[in-house]
Amino acid sequence: MDKITSLAKRRGFIFQSSEIYGGFGSCYDFGPLGVELKNNIKKSWWEEMTRFHDNIVGLDASILMSPKVWEASGHLTAGFADELVECKKCHHRFRKDLLEKDKCPDCGGVFTEAKKFNLMMKTFAGSVEDKATTTYLRAETCQGIYVNFLNVMQSMRLKIPFGISQIGKAFRNEITPKDFIFRTREFEQMEMQWFCSPKEADKFFEYWLKERISWYLKLGIKKENLRTEETPKEKLAHYAKRAVDIEYKFPFGWKEIEGVHNRSDWDLSNHSKHSGQDLVYFDKETKEKYFPYIIETSTGVGRSLFAFLCDAYQEVKGGRTQTTEATKDAEVLLSLHKDLTPVKVAVLPLVKNKPKLVEKARKIFQMLKPDFTCQYDETDSIGRRYRRQDEQGTFLAITVDFETLEKDDVTVRERDTMKQKRIKIKDLELYLKEKLQ
Ligand code: GAP
DSSP, X not given: OHHHHHHHHHTXXXXXXXXXXXXXXXXXXXXXXXXXXXHHHHHHHHIIIIITOSSEEEEOOOSBOOHHHHHHHTTTSGGGEEEEEEBTTTOOEEEGXXXXXXXXXTTOOOBOOOEEEXXXXXXXXXXXOSGGGXXXXXXXXXXXXXXXXXXXXXXXXXXXXXXXXXXXXXXXXOSSOOTTTTSOSEEEEEEEEEEEOGGGHHHHHHXXXXXXXXXXXXXXXXGGGEEEEEOOGGGOOTTOSEEEEEEEEETTEEEEEEEEEEOTTXXXXXXXXXXXXXXXXXXXXXXXXXXXXXXXXXXXXXXXXXXXXXXXXXXXXXXXXXXXXXXXXXXXXXXXXXXXXXXXXXXXXSOSSOHHHHHHHHHHHHHHTTTSOEEEOOSSOHHHXXXXXXXXXXXXXXXXXXXXXXXXXXXXXXXXXXXXXXEEGGGHHHHHXXXXX
């Protein structure tokens, strides 16, 4: 795991928040490559969960909502609270359900009785800080979808079954955040809420679970590193009728990366009751009236990014190139899927002290930039630059050499096979497009 966190920092994927001030608990910043990777994950998810379907639409609801939403959803009551114990000696707090022993892991002290601790982050909307202006940063994005159920259905003339997708920030005052970006206090969720008739809920649950697993596999996650775990009835969240976690085998063990939930009619019936708005659906064909059931798919952008990083990370002992006998240090290869990888194409002049080569390489870089996420790199030897690009997952590397000046062609090197091919500059864009398709 240390190797992944160190690569994440070294190559500009992920930094500790407020690092120069000693860091800020369980918050992380996504660096230049991290933000590209994140955007690529979100793009792929959005296409998969919105654009590729006739009956799923998008939404971008605000983070701050009426506090009544959180009363109706059950988040302000015991439903969204962890049981915490406090060490009597060092006063560190721990989630009771995650403790392996009944002694404080930090100092060996004994614990207080467990108390419920709500995870919602409080804030104030208005000039006075009092009860009337108290509201919360949303703890899950889906509530913005439920309160817009009527708006979206009516404005888009939708009929059940249909889905609403959203990507956005969520906040939880997690008490035991750990394992790098696995559990953070600020995170992004990608959630799709599928509204359907109660009779069809079980069928759609199976359908969406399968779809979500295939998304991870399609993006390169190894089959042996994914599994599903059914949540036992007694451990189901207050809203859930059924829940299956999609788990990834992280270096610190099998952990949830996504939840697929049958939320029954909990959400719409409760929002109907608390808001006084009629959220019952009338099916004109069957003449039935019901609160739609909701099948939810919910994953964290950061958590899935972490799984993609872990899965793509490889260390090649003795180096990747076998053309030399000399023993080399282990080299890192980040074999991210081409759709996800932050930099698609690197442009590398063979040497940096030949102005004609550099000029040509810069020209190619400018030509490709509008269509591909490119990086220009001229520092260090060509071998070191290939290694740097492999380490950050760059899919293709173009080398501009002396032959380029004579023949107007370049070599294109593929990251995974290290195979190189000469391509005429006039054919380069088409060639790259085909490779990256
Ligand atoms: N709307 C349902 C819901 O929020 P959840 O199981 O609490 O369900 C769903 O969260 C997903 O959101 C998780 O599988 C995880 O990927 C992500 N997630 C939840 N809490 C997180 C945290 N503190 N840090 C990072 N990701 C988190």
